[in-house]
Amino acid sequence: MKSPVSLVRCTSYDSEDLDRSIAAAIELAGGFDPRGAIVLLKPNLLNANGHERAVTVHPALIAAMVRWLKAAGATRVLVGDSPGWQPQDFVGRKTGAMDAAIAAGGEWADFSAEAEFELPTGKMARRFRLARPLAEADLLVDLPKLKTHQLMYFTGAVKNLFGLVPGLQKSAFHLRFPERGAFAAMLADLALAALPDFSLMDAVVAMEGPGPNNGKPRELGLIMASRDPLALDWTAADLIGYDPATIPYLAELLKRMAESEAAREGRSAKDRQSPAWIGRADAIEVRGLALDEARPASFALVPILKENDFFHARMPAWLHRLVRDCTVPRPRFDHGKCLRCSGCVRICPAKALSLVPPREGGSGRVEIDYPKCIRCYCCHEICPEDAIELVRGPFPGPRPSR
Ligand code: SF4
Ligand code: SF4
Numbered sequence: 001m002k003s004p005v006s007l008v009r010c011t012s013y014d015s016e017d018l019d020r021s022i023a024a025a026i027e028l029a030g031g032f033d034p035r036g037a038i039v040l041l042k043p044n045l046l047n048a049n050g051h052e053r054a055v056t057v058h059p060a061l062i063a064a065m066v067r068w069l070k071a072a073g074a075t076r077v078l079v080g081d082s083p084g085w086q087p088q089d090f091v092g093r094k095t096g097a098m099d100a101a102i103a104a105g106g107e108w109a110d111f112s113a114e115a116e117f118e119l120p121t122g123k124m125a126r127r128f129r130l131a132r133p134l135a136e137a138d139l140l141v142d143l144p145k146l147k148t149h150q151l152m153y154f155t156g157a158v159k160n161l162f163g164l165v166p167g168l169q170k171s172a173f174h175l176r177f178p179e180r181g182a183f184a185a186m187l188a189d190l191a192l193a194a195l196p197d198f199s200l201m202d203a204v205v206a207m208e209g210p211g212p213n214n215g216k217p218r219e220l221g222l223i224m225a226s227r228d229p230l231a232l233d234w235t236a237a238d239l240i241g242y243d244p245a246t247i248p249y250l251a252e253l254l255k256r257m258a259e260s261e262a263a264r265e266g267r268s269a270k271d272r273q274s275p276a277w278i279g280r281a282d283a284i285e286v287r288g289l290a291l292d293e294a295r296p297a298s299f300a301l302v303p304i305l306k307e308n309d310f311f312h313a314r315m316p317a318w319l320h321r322l323v324r325d326c327t328v329p330r331p332r333f334d335h336g337k338c339l340r341c342s343g344c345v346r347i348c349p350a351k352a353l354s355l356v357p358p359r360e361g362g363s364g365r366v367e368i369d370y371p372k373c374i375r376c377y378c379c380h381e382i383c384p385e386d387a388i389e390l391v392r393g394p395f396p397g398p399r400p401s402r
Contacts, residue, residue: 002285003231003278004030007239007294010204011221018064018223025200025225026068028287032141032198032227035073040137041065041106042196044145044160045081046212047382048094054207054217056091057145059100061202065143066104077101078133080109081163084170084382085347088112109133114166119193121273123256124177124186128193130164142196142229146203146220146236148211148302150329150377150390151180154237154247155212157199157229158191165190171349171378178350178374180305184248188256191229191249192272199232200225206240208300210390213381215300222294227269230254230277231284239291240299244281254278328375329390335365337387344379344388353379 006028010021026032043057051058062079069077079101083091088111092098098108115135117128134140144160152159162170177183203222209215220239226232230253237244245251257279267276278284305328315323344366345353352372358364380388 001276002283003226003228003276004028004285004287005224005226005228005231005235006287007235007289007291008223008225009221009289009294010223011219013058013060013204015060015064018061019067021223022061022064022068022200024288025223026198029198029225030227033072034069034139034141037074037138038076038078038136039069039074039139039141040109040133041069041077041079041101041141041143042160042163043079043081043097043143044155044163044202045083045088045091045095045097046163047083047384048086048091049213049384050095051205052217054145054147054205054215055213056095056097057143057202058204059096061204062097062106062143063100063104065141065200066101066106069141070105074139077106078109078137079106080111080131080133082111082131082166082170083163084378085168085343086382111164112166117193119189119272122189122193124182125189128165128190129169130194131166134164134194139197140194142199144199144201145207146201146224146240147207148209148215148240148300150210150212150302150380151375152184152187152247152249153302153304154233154240154242154250156201156233156236157196158187158233158249158253161190161194161196162187164194168347171347174374174376174378175349178376180248181252183376184252187249188252191253192275195270195272195275196229197269198225198227199229201232201236203236208240210302210380213383214386214388218296218299220294220296222289228277230257234278234281235284235286235291239295241301242304246304254281327392329392330370330373330375331368331377331379331388332391333366333368334387334389337385338366339385339387340364340366341384343382343384347378347382349376349378350374
């Protein structure tokens with residue numbers, strides 16, 4: 001059985017364009033029936049930098065999606081996300097998401113309260129504490145933004161679900177799973193615990209370069225949709241020029257679906273062990289625009305690092321650390337741009353950052369303890385001033401002893 005993924009042209013955030021494109025994308029993707037249901041709509045609202053910088057889903061798209069759900073018979077549409085570190089309501093107001101959702105007939109949902117979700121077959125995590133509105137809703141509609149991502153290379157429907165983890169608990173996951181592969185496997189568990197019923201992607205204006213916060217807006221003029229978040233992300237990653245099999249969490253999810261016998265026959269969308277998602281890359285049916293018709297001429301990607309190849313696996317630990325120090329990008333602070341808002345200090349899961357108080361004649365600055373840094377890039381992801389650059393090369397100055 002194939003998973004349909006729709007690609008529909010949408011060149012602006014005008015409400016008429018959006019209404020038409022959303023309706024077409026949903027129909028082409030096989031339809032979606034929210035009649036009589038409480039729906040949780042989960043847009044990507046990473047931080048207050050907002051849609052002008054292509055960091056968050058455009059508020060007009062959130063409003064259009066609420067309108068579509070209500071018109072299709074949803075009894076209530078709850079809208080919310082848990083941003084990286086800023087308060088949810090602050091981000092909701094600054095990005096326009098809160099007003100747009102309410103004006104369209106939705107309800108702004110509180111993501112600070114939690115409920116527990118179990119996944120007995122989880123590989124990295126068997127229990128998640130996620131935003132309570134997910135437990136209150138009958139259906140989950142995932143509304144990601146197509147962006148590059150420094151840690152995971154690409155973010156779409158699956159990675160967007162990490163925003164269901166309330167507040168700074170997200171940092172704890174980074175600390176618990178500091179390696180890219182382990183973090184990707186945890187994201188696969190999370191996707192299976194959350195089980196989105198439908199996903200619609202904002203690719204009208206995407207983000208290229210050093211996403212998900214400091215990249216550049218890039219017009220793609222597309223709305224994409226699917227019932228299958230894995231198929232949707234696989235297609236979107238392919239569209240912008242990645243080999244989707246190199247995106248760690250997509251490869252992990254595909255492997256799990258392929259391994260599951262039930263993945264082949266008779267699956268139900270709400271089966272946590274084996275939802276009706278693709279188990280093979282060729283099980284995707286692209287509908288609407290052809291992939292090559294929609295593909296951008298070039299798209300600035302986050303380069304894929306080959307950390308787990310044959311040689312890395314056989315290196316002694318000291319050499320592995322040295323190679324990592326030289327090859328895996330590390331954060332570097334531009335103290336001229338930094339506003340000393342302390343966001344990075346608060347979110348850093350490894351406690352590698354500190355805000356040093358002003359010395360005589362100085363103004364204080366963020367300092368990093370490089371050996372503690374696990375390269376999760378949470379700091380880079382949330383810095384409102386683009387004051388953190390990711391650079392390769394050994395630590396500056398003598399390497400502190402461990
Ligand atoms: S580097 Fe960015 S996040 Fe950190 S204190 Fe400075 S402005 Fe804030
Ligand atoms: S300094 Fe930045 S990249 Fe390093 S552990 Fe802290 S948040 Fe992650």
